Amino acid sequence: MLPNILTLWSEQPVLSLFVLLFIAMAVLYAARKPAHEFIHALSRTIHNAMRIASRSVMYAEKRLAARNKEVLLAAGEEAVQRIIEREFYRINSVVARDLSGYPTLQHKLKDHITRIDEDYTESTEVPPSPPAWLPAIEAVAKIPPTGDTMVAKILEQINKSLNEQHKIAIDEYRKAYSKRHSILKKMMPFWRKMSNILDVVDKTMAGLLERSKVIDSKMEQYEEIRKGTDKAVRMLSSSSLTQFCIAGFVLLIAIGGAVINFNLIALPMSEMVGGGSYIGPFKTSNVAAMVIIMVEATMGLFLMESLRITKLFPIIGSMEDKMRTRMIWVTFSILFILAAIESSLAYMRDMIAADVQALRQTLADVEVTAGRTDNWIPTVGQMVMGFILPFALAFVAIPLESFVHASRTVMGIVAIGLVRGIAFLLRLIGNISRYTGETLIRIYDLFIFAPLWIERLIHTGKGDKVEKSFSKTKEGINSAKGGM
Amino acid sequence: MKRLAQILILLIFAGCADTTSHTKGVYMLMDTSGTYTQEIDKAKAIINYLLAATLQPGDTLAVARVDSASFSEKDIIAKGTFDTRPSAANEQKRKFRQKVDEFTKSVKGSAYTDISGGMLQAVEYLNEAGSGKKTILIFSDLKEEIKKGHVRDFPIQLSGYRVVALNVTKLRTDQADPREYLDRLAYWERKVTDGGGTWKVVNDLERLESLID
Numbered sequence: 001m002l003p004n005i006l007t008l009w010s011e012q013p014v015l016s017l018f019v020l021l022f023i024a025m026a027v028l029y030a031a032r033k034p035a036h037e038f039i040h041a042l043s044r045t046i047h048n049a050m051r052i053a054s055r056s057v058m059y060a061e062k063r064l065a066a067r068n069k070e071v072l073l074a075a076g077e078e079a080v081q082r083i084i085e086r087e088f089y090r091i092n093s094v095v096a097r098d099l100s101g102y103p104t105l106q107h108k109l110k111d112h113i114t115r116i117d118e119d120y121t122e123s124t125e126v127p128p129s130p131p132a133w134l135p136a137i138e139a140v141a142k143i144p145p146t147g148d149t150m151v152a153k154i155l156e157q158i159n160k161s162l163n164e165q166h167k168i169a170i171d172e173y174r175k176a177y178s179k180r181h182s183i184l185k186k187m188m189p190f191w192r193k194m195s196n197i198l199d200v201v202d203k204t205m206a207g208l209l210e211r212s213k214v215i216d217s218k219m220e221q222y223e224e225i226r227k228g229t230d231k232a233v234r235m236l237s238s239s240s241l242t243q244f245c246i247a248g249f250v251l252l253i254a255i256g257g258a259v260i261n262f263n264l265i266a267l268p269m270s271e272m273v274g275g276g277s278y279i280g281p282f283k284t285s286n287v288a289a290m291v292i293i294m295v296e297a298t299m300g301l302f303l304m305e306s307l308r309i310t311k312l313f314p315i316i317g318s319m320e321d322k323m324r325t326r327m328i329w330v331t332f333s334i335l336f337i338l339a340a341i342e343s344s345l346a347y348m349r350d351m352i353a354a355d356v357q358a359l360r361q362t363l364a365d366v367e368v369t370a371g372r373t374d375n376w377i378p379t380v381g382q383m384v385m386g387f388i389l390p391f392a393l394a395f396v397a398i399p400l401e402s403f404v405h406a407s408r409t410v411m412g413i414v415a416i417g418l419v420r421g422i423a424f425l426l427r428l429i430g431n432i433s434r435y436t437g438e439t440l441i442r443i444y445d446l447f448i449f450a451p452l453w454i455e456r457l458i459h460t461g462k463g464d465k466v467e468k469s470f471s472k473t474k475e476g477i478n479s480a481k482g483g484m
Numbered sequence: 485m486k487r488l489a490q491i492l493i494l495l496i497f498a499g500c501a502d503t504t505s506h507t508k509g510v511y512m513l514m515d516t517s518g519t520y521t522q523e524i525d526k527a528k529a530i531i532n533y534l535l536a537a538t539l540q541p542g543d544t545l546a547v548a549r550v551d552s553a554s555f556s557e558k559d560i561i562a563k564g565t566f567d568t569r570p571s572a573a574n575e576q577k578r579k580f581r582q583k584v585d586e587f588t589k590s591v592k593g594s595a596y597t598d599i600s601g602g603m604l605q606a607v608e609y610l611n612e613a614g615s616g617k618k619t620i621l622i623f624s625d626l627k628e629e630i631k632k633g634h635v636r637d638f639p640i641q642l643s644g645y646r647v648v649a650l651n652v653t654k655l656r657t658d659q660a661d662p663r664e665y666l667d668r669l670a671y672w673e674r675k676v677t678d679g680g681g682t683w684k685v686v687n688d689l690e691r692l693e694s695l696i697d
Binding site: 267270271274275276277278351352355356359360362363364365 | 504507535536540541542568577
């Protein structure tokens with residue numbers, strides 16, 4: 001059909017094509033104005049629609065960013081509050097512990113000071129003075145000898161007495177000094193004790209000082225967060241991203257541990273619940289093993305909540321202490337029992353594996369090899385692993401909490417990125433449509449260049465004529481003016 | 485502990501039990517006619533492979549001989565559905581192997597080869613067992629010789645069955661005219677596919693991995 005239309009004269013296709021082109025040009029030229037208006041209107045409509053849509057998306061992005069900021073600041077505020085609370089709690093415990101002991105400490109110090117004082121007083125006692133009559137004897141002793149034997153004898157006696165008294169006095173003096181020295185020596189341990197007590201006080205005070213510095217720094221952060229400054233938002237965002245990555249990495253490790261745990265108990269579970277039954281497309285034994293692991297993880301979660309290490313379930317954290325302690329014991333007991341079950345399952349797994357191996361050897365007509373003497377090592381290893389892994393899984397609650405909190409922020413950031421991308425795309429589509437419209441108008445004109453050229457020529461000719469008639473009229477007027 | 489685990493599972497997943505059977509059912513027909521009895525050791529190796537590597541707790545296995553009139557329970561050498569507990573299933577497998585060993589020691593050749601009758605018996609047995617995936621293994625040269633008066637030329641309902649011909653040996657006459665061998669294979673393929681089953685031939689016994697899907 002189409003070739004028939006294209007070739008009006010089948011013998012002369014070129015002529016037919018020219019005729020058709022001519023008709024098309026004529027039609028397009030006639031419809032130029034409405035066609036231009038239509039293309040222009042269409043492109044403008046699309047452009048405006050896209051611009052409005054983009055603006056709405058950007059508005060949504062702003063709202064999302066504001067909401068994210070609110071959430072981020074609230075989370076940051078709570079985290080800093082927790083740290084400050086903890087620091088105050090520590091200070092409180094230090095103060096309660098040390099200040100409660102201060103009366104005793106003071107009493108001890110006073111006691112030591114009193115004893116030191118007493119010792120000091122005791123050590124200041126003056127040594128006994130020589131007898132009062134000694135100067136008289138000394139004066140007599142200094143009388144020069146007269147040659148009288150009687151006098152000489154008396155003097156000799158006096159000298160002897162004097163020497164004896166001197167010796168006694170010196171001895172007593174020495175004894176007194178020695179006694180004072182020993183008293184002073186006794187003071188040493190008290191000095192040391194005092195010094196130690198003062199060292200302890202010094203350390204406590206230094207610790208308190210450090211804690212107060214930490215509180216100061218956290219209080220600054222807290223104030224920044226309360227004010228909602230950009231610095232605080234940047235800091236919290238960066239912290240959230242870091243937490244997200246680290247917690248995600250630890251969770252991956254935990255998943256690895258859970259997979260190993262699963263493989264450890266899946267086979268022996270088939271001995272308990274049967275290996276031929278299915279729940280949906282999954283083996284019941286596999287589901288049972290998975291349920292046990294999930295229950296362990298849940299118990300671990302509750303244990304961490306009860307210990308107030310995590311705060312995923314506020315209802316547990318806000319329980320009475322007595323109830324919370326009960327919950328700690330209950331969850332720990334369940335975890336312990338499950339760990340014991342896993343350990344026994346791991347042992348059973350080893351037995352089943354050995355049985356299967358023996359059967360295969362029998363079926364392959366291979367003589368069953370005697371077990372090695374040290375084959376208890378993998379068995380014990382599996383049992384220990386089966387016992388430890390549930391407790392290790394219990395700690396998953398900590399990275400899980402960080403991951404949950406951080407993922408809110410990360411998801412917010414990703415959502416903002418996506419929304420911005422959508423807004424950009426909408427604007428891009430709008431602009432493309434606008435410029436496409438303009439380009440289409442140019443292409444349209446290019447296709448009908450011939451009639452347009454003719455039209456321009458006609459317009460130019462008319463313009464010349466008008467100009468000529470105008471100049472003629474002007475000349476006529478001028479000549480008329482000159483005649484006058 | 486077993487009961488506790490079962491109760492726990494039942495409580496959690498009550499109401500979402502799977503009604504489709506995931507178990508496998510295998511019925512192996514062993515040709516004991518004429519010179520094919522010499523191939524019996526290969527059949528034993530296949531059974532051992534099935535017991536060791538393919539069949540799991542809860543699966544069903546039956547081994548029957550193909551003789552002059554195979555549509556009979558008497559021809560079943562060993563049969564059983566393995567326990568769902570791996571340890572009990574292993575014990576059953578050991579006993580199964582023992583029965584097959586005893587049979588291979590005392591096997592005698594039969595005058596006729598009633599493969600169709602054996603297939604009918606296999607279908608009946610596996611339908612009763614209620615296995616999810618049903619496979620019939622035919623360890624034979626596929627040369628059927630029916631006793632006079634026995635009617636076997638009717639279609640067998642094999643919908644949902646997978647029929648695998650194992651170790652289809654070439655006979656002397658096949659050497660003279662290979663078309664006989666090819667015609668034999670084509671005949672059995674047609675018979676199985678017409679009945680709604682799928683057909684496969686495995687002659688290389690080193691490649692038994694694809695025996696049961």
